[in-house]
Amino acid sequence: MRIPLVQHSTRRRRARYRRVLWSGAELLVTAGVLVLLLVVHQLWWTNREAKDGAERRVEALEREWEAAPGNDADTDTGTDGSGDGTGGDKKNSDSDGDGSGTRADSGGGSRQSSQAYAVLRIPRLDLRVPVAEGTSKQKVLNKGYVGHYTGTQQPGQNGNFAVAGHRNTHGEPFRYLNRLKKGDKVEVETRNATYTYTVDEILPQTSPRDSGVIRPVPRSLTKPAYGYDAPGRYLTLTTCTPEYTSRYRLVVWGELTSTKPKS
Structure with missing residues (x-):
C-alpha cells in the first residue's frame, strides 16, 4: 500500500491556519469579556454608586432641615399658577432623552442645576430619592436623582410640578413607576x-416629544384622552418605556391632596 507523503509546506499551512483560528478565538473571548464588564458596569455598578449617593444626599437634606429650618422657595405665591419663578434659568430645558423628552416653558430664577432641594417619596415603591433642579443626565439624573423640569412649578404651587427620572441604570429611581395605581400617594x-x-x-405610553404632559394644565398632545381640563395643583412623573429603551415615555399624574407645614 502506498502511503501519501505530507509535504512540509502543507504542515506549515495547517499550522498557520491553527494560529489564525486560535488568535481569532482569543479576540472573540476578549471582546466578550469587555462587553460583559460594560454590562456589569452599567447595570450594577452605576446603580450601586448612584443609589448610595442619592441616599446620602437625602440623609444630608433631612439633617440640614432638622438643624436649621427656614424659608425656602416652595411656598405658594398666589392663585394664578405663576409660582415664584424658581424653575431655573431662562433657557428651555430638554430632558436629554431620560424623562418625558419634552420641553418645558421658560422660567426665571436662580436655583442652580444639580442642586438637590427636595425629597420625593413613593410608599408603594419603597422609594426615597432627592429632587434636583434640571433634567441634565450628567448633572442630575445619572446621580440617581429625580430632575425637576425647568419652567414647571415647584411643590405645592398652582400648576404642574413635573419631574423625570431614570428607569434603568444610574440608580433607576423610576424602575417600577408602572406599578403605581390610582389612589397611590406620592410625597414631596x-x-x-x-x-x-x-x-x-x-x-402608559406617549411620544418623547409630547410636551403637553408637563404643561401647567397637563394633557397629552398625542393622546388627548389623557390629561386634565381645569387648573389645579398637579404632579407629573415621567420616565422611559419600555424598559432598557428610550423609545416612549410613561407618565403618571397626581393632584395635591394635602399640605403639612413644618413647625
Missing part, C-alpha cells in the same frame, strides 16, 4: 412642608 418634602399628591391618572 421640602424645607418648609410635606406635600402629598394622590395618583389619579396614568399614561
